[in-house]
Amino acid sequence: MAQAIQNIIIVGGGTAGWLTAGILAAEHNADNGKLSPSPKLNITLIESPDVPTIGVGEGTWPSMRTTLKNIGISETEFLLSCDASFKQGSRFINWTHAQKANGNSAEHYLHPFSLPIGTNELDLCPHWLAHREQVSFADAVGQQNQLSQLSLAPKQITTGEYQFQNNYGYHLNAGKFSQLLQQHCTEKLGVTHIQDHVTAIHKNDSGDISHLSTKQSGELSADFFVDCTGVKSLILGEQLNVPFICQKSVLFNDSALAVQVPYPSADTEIASCTHSTAQSNGWIWDIGLPTRRGVGHVYSSSHTDQAQAEQQLVEYLKPTVNIDVDNLEIRKLSIAPGHRQVCWKNNCMAVGMASGFIEPLEASALALVEWSANTLAQQLPANRQVMDIVSARVNKRFNQHWQQIIEFLKLHYVLSKRSDSDYWHDHRESCSIPESLQQQLKLWRTQAPSKHDIQHTDALFPAASFQFVLYGMGFQTLLPSQLKPSLQNRAQQLFTENIKRTQGLQQLLPTNRELLAKIAQYGLPKI
Numbered sequence: 406m407a408q409a410i411q412n413i414i415i416v417g418g419g420t421a422g423w424l425t426a427g428i429l430a431a432e433h434n435a436d437n438g439k440l441s442p443s444p445k446l447n448i449t450l451i452e453s454p455d456v457p458t459i460g461v462g463e464g465t466w467p468s469m470r471t472t473l474k475n476i477g478i479s480e481t482e483f484l485l486s487c488d489a490s491f492k493q494g495s496r497f498i499n500w501t502h503a504q505k506a507n508g509n510s511a512e513h514y515l516h517p518f519s520l521p522i523g524t525n526e527l528d529l530c531p532h533w534l535a536h537r538e539q540v541s542f543a544d545a546v547g548q549q550n551q552l553s554q555l556s557l558a559p560k561q562i563t564t565g566e567y568q569f570q571n572n573y574g575y576h577l578n579a580g581k582f583s584q585l586l587q588q589h590c591t592e593k594l595g596v597t598h599i600q601d602h603v604t605a606i607h608k609n610d611s612g613d614i615s616h617l618s619t620k621q622s623g624e625l626s627a628d629f630f631v632d633c634t635g636v637k638s639l640i641l642g643e644q645l646n647v648p649f650i651c652q653k654s655v656l657f658n659d660s661a662l663a664v665q666v667p668y669p670s671a672d673t674e675i676a677s678c679t680h681s682t683a684q685s686n687g688w689i690w691d692i693g694l695p696t697r698r699g700v701g702h703v704y705s706s707s708h709t710d711q712a713q714a715e716q717q718l719v720e721y722l723k724p725t726v727n728i729d730v731d732n733l734e735i736r737k738l739s740i741a742p743g744h745r746q747v748c749w750k751n752n753c754m755a756v757g758m759a760s761g762f763i764e765p766l767e768a769s770a771l772a773l774v775e776w777s778a779n780t781l782a783q784q785l786p787a788n789r790q791v792m793d794i795v796s797a798r799v800n801k802r803f804n805q806h807w808q809q810i811i812e813f814l815k816l817h818y819v820l821s822k823r824s825d826s827d828y829w830h831d832h833r834e835s836c837s838i839p840e841s842l843q844q845q846l847k848l849w850r851t852q853a854p855s856k857h858d859i860q861h862t863d864a865l866f867p868a869a870s871f872q873f874v875l876y877g878m879g880f881q882t883l884l885p886s887q888l889k890p891s892l893q894n895r896a897q898q899l900f901t902e903n904i905k906r907t908q909g910l911q912q913l914l915p916t917n918r919e920l921l922a923k924i925a926q927y928g929l930p931k932i
């Protein structure tokens with residue numbers, strides 16, 4: 406009999422490491438967040454006290470609600486201990502055109518988390534096309550564009566934990582999130598935590614990882630290893646030599662400047678979505694937590710330098726903070742845009758930055774961590790003999806996800822009409838646009854994106870995401886030659902229902918700050 410997979414070592418204690426530990430333990434060892442009497446997996450997480458976590462990554466997708474619920478963390482506890490707030494999507498500002506110097510108000514559109522109204526019944530997009538001069542796509546099919554401009558929350562104090570009126574993810578303090586996950590995994594889910602530095606990684610004759618050497622804890626062996634060592638990719642990259650596929654020729658951003666700023670006053674509204682404001686050589690993210698904002702400039706070092714990027718960040722901050730912005734503590738981060746050729750080789754899977762990272766434009770990194778950890782937890786092979794069958798199909802899906810992420814991010818740049826720098830021109834050069842995206846854009850001139858354009862069932866971005874970005878940026882698609890009258894009638898009903906819902910929710914929903922204050926006082930109802 407082949408030996409069962411019973412002992413797993415996760416190397417790395419950033420968000421990726423702790424989320425993987427929690428998801429694996431909840432799937433195999435826990436029931437409703439409580440440790441079962443006889444755990445099936447021994448899970449050990451080792452993290453180096455000498456290597457800090459990356460410490461950014463403050464925007465999540467709605468999938469994080471399911472993850473936290475499955476791990477057994479109360480939403481009230483999570484919101485309060487991680488300085489978290491509600492995120493209902495990303496608002497893209499000045500992406501189509503640069504803001505004119507004469508003070509014209511900024512152009513913006515929302516990529517919301519809620520799917521268009523009636524999605525399971527009817528694709529409203531072809532029906533909206535005839536009304537595109539009167540109403541934006543986001544306003545025609547959903548409520549979040551208007552509600553988020555009023556900084557309204559996606560739910561009420563009477564709405565149960567993880568339930569919602571409008572779909573949402575979170576803005577959170579990344580350091581506090583890792584701490585909460587660590588505490589929960591070790592105290593409730595039976596994960597063993599070792600704080601030590603891995604000094605060497607050893608393979609056996611078959612090429613599998615056999616054990617790790619550490620500074621103080623001796624040698625540690627396991628049946629399976631998860632590489633969550635961040636950009637170092639110590640096991641998958643360095644030890645197993647899986648090549649890195651650089652994507653800088655498609656997505657140029659390779660640098661970021663990050664800063665934290667206070668609100669001007671304690672009652673300043675907390676934004677309901679991430680603001681992404683295009684700049685001449687990159688873009689600035691702006692994330693509102695209850696206690697502060699996290700702001701950063703992502704840019705291409707081939708097109709601008711740090712001093713100019715810093716200057717633009719300071720100019721961006723000046724109108725909205727009442728502190729001395731010239732003396733802020735700004736952190737510089739380098740990004741190597743790309744991913745490993747595979748995420749799983751032999752008896753090791755890489756999760757998080759160790760498997761790849763491309764700029765945080767749609768905050769997809771943690772969503773991919775969740776996908777990776779869930780995939781491992783749900784498809785964990787019983788023994789080494791069948792492992793390569795599972796890893797082959799996981800690697801295929803991993804590459805499909807990266808292809809979609811790359812093309813979806815690139816779409817934001819390709820559709821821009823900005824001409825204020827080489828950066829934007831270069832983004833539209835056909836040599837930098839993946840062939841399949843070029844094909845899709847050609848097709849979308851004649852028909853709106855639909856579910857038929859999405860190649861696999863668990864794709865990260867549904868057709869609606871492409872619709873929100875394309876039409877948010879003014880893309881022109883031919884009007885459909887004919888639509889069934891019965892469907893047109895139903896579409897009209899849905900458009901009308903959406904207007905009513907938007908008006909109703911405007912009356913009903915508290916602001917983010919009001920809701921978070923009530924949660925601190927009463928907590929959300931448990932479900």
Ligand SMILES: Cc1cc2nc3c(=O)[nH]c(=O)nc-3n(C[C@H](O)[C@H](O)[C@H](O)COP(=O)(O)OP(=O)(O)OC[C@H]3O[C@@H](n4cnc5c(N)ncnc54)[C@H](O)[C@@H]3O)c2cc1C
Pocket residue numbers: 416417418419420421422451452453454455456457458459460461462463464465579601602603604633634635636637639661663701738740756757758759765768769770771772
């Ligand atoms: C500018 C920027 C903005 C971002 N914004 C977002 C966002 O909004 N949303 C989002 O989803 N993601 C975002 N990300 C990505 C996100 O930050 C990461 O995906 C996430 O933090 C997970 O990181 P990690 O755990 O893989 O790596 P890290 O946080 O780097 O953790 C690596 C771990 O490995 C350990 N380690 C390293 N070497 C050793 C060793 N020899 N022995 C033992 N342990 C070792 C370290 O101690 C550490 O614990 C952003 C990234 C950047 C750069």
